[in-house]
Amino acid sequence: MSRTERLLELLQTLRRHRLPVSGHRLATEMGISLRTLYRDIATLQCQGAEIEGEPGVGYVLRPGFMLPPLMFSTEEIEALVLGTRWVAGRSDERLGLAARNALAKIGAVLPQELRDELDAIPLLVAPSASAVVDRVDVALIRQAIRNEWKLEIQYRDDKGTDSARVIWPFALGFFDSVRLVMAWCELRQDFRHFRTDRIAALAAGDRYPRRRHALLKEWRAVHQEQKRT
Numbered sequence: 696m697s698r699t700e701r702l703l704e705l706l707q708t709l710r711r712h713r714l715p716v717s718g719h720r721l722a723t724e725m726g727i728s729l730r731t732l733y734r735d736i737a738t739l740q741c742q743g744a745e746i747e748g749e750p751g752v753g754y755v756l757r758p759g760f761m762l763p764p765l766m767f768s769t770e771e772i773e774a775l776v777l778g779t780r781w782v783a784g785r786s787d788e789r790l791g792l793a794a795r796n797a798l799a800k801i802g803a804v805l806p807q808e809l810r811d812e813l814d815a816i817p818l819l820v821a822p823s824a825s826a827v828v829d830r831v832d833v834a835l836i837r838q839a840i841r842n843e844w845k846l847e848i849q850y851r852d853d854k855g856t857d858s859a860r861v862i863w864p865f866a867l868g869f870f871d872s873v874r875l876v877m878a879w880c881e882l883r884q885d886f887r888h889f890r891t892d893r894i895a896a897l898a899a900g901d902r903y904p905r906r907r908h909a910l911l912k913e914w915r916a917v918h919q920e921q922k923r924t
Contacts, residue, residue: 698735700768701727705735706734706756709746715753752834767801774808775801776816784820786869826870833867835899836876836891840864843907845900846878851893858882861900862889865907865914877908879903886914 708724722732736754740746748754767775775798782794802813803821839846846864851857862878873890880887 701725702735702739703768705732706739706744709754709756712755714816715748715755716795717753718750721754767805767809769812771815772805772812773818777785777820779819780818780820785827785871786821787829787837789834790837827872827874827892829874829894831891831894831897833874833891833898836864836867839899840867841905843902843905845903846902848889848897849895850889851895853893857895860889862887862912863903863905863907865910877911877914879905886917 705725706720706908708721718729718732720735722729725732727735733750736746745757746754746897747757779794779798783791786794798813802810803893805813836846838844843863843865846862848860848862849857850860861881864876866877868875868877868888873892876889876891876894878887878889879885
């Protein structure tokens with residue numbers, strides 16, 4: 696492990712501890728001597744990391760520090776590239792563009808030797824067997840989820856029956872050949888899943904009366920209970 700990699704790992708180790716952690720424990724987790732640990736902490740402090748503490752007391756990293764230039768391990772870069780390629784090929788157009796832009800920003804602050812590896816990562820995403828064809832702009836659904844807006848939708852179910860619904864969208868699931876909106880349905884007074892390719896029209900409404908985090912937590916609990924029964 697290079698010294699740069701060791702410094703990055705030390706930052707990651709400190710981030711995992713919200714309370715002060717002793718130098719002996721940090722050195723053990725890192726597999727380095729206590730003397731090396733003290734030297735590395737001093738180096739990070741000189742580079743701007745707000746590491747509070749002292750020998751015999753313990754250390755804690757205040758949030759918000761990024762080590763410039765941004766450093767990733769090879770596997771972390773592979774994960775980022777693979778994830779970006781999946782999002783670019785399997786999500787809606789605007790989200791795919793955002794993923795590519797995010798990777799470009801990351802690449803701009805990587806050291807040159809790591810930047811050169813981005814385009815050469817040999818992890819590819821296979822084409823989807825059946826492309827998703829949305830009838831509405833999925834970006835509007837994502838916006839409604841973020842803002843906790845109700846959606847008025849025209850929906851056609853798997854039996855070909857059309858209905859008008861008012862839903863409270865709180866999550867969006869991306870699958871290989873379909874996208875699902877997880878929502879509370881005012882008509883059914885229950886959680887329902889709506890395929891985006893069966894939504895013929897939608898319009899944003901007022902803010903719904905609950906928090907999406909609470910709805911997601913309740914939805915997960917319901918599904919866990921269903922799995923047990």
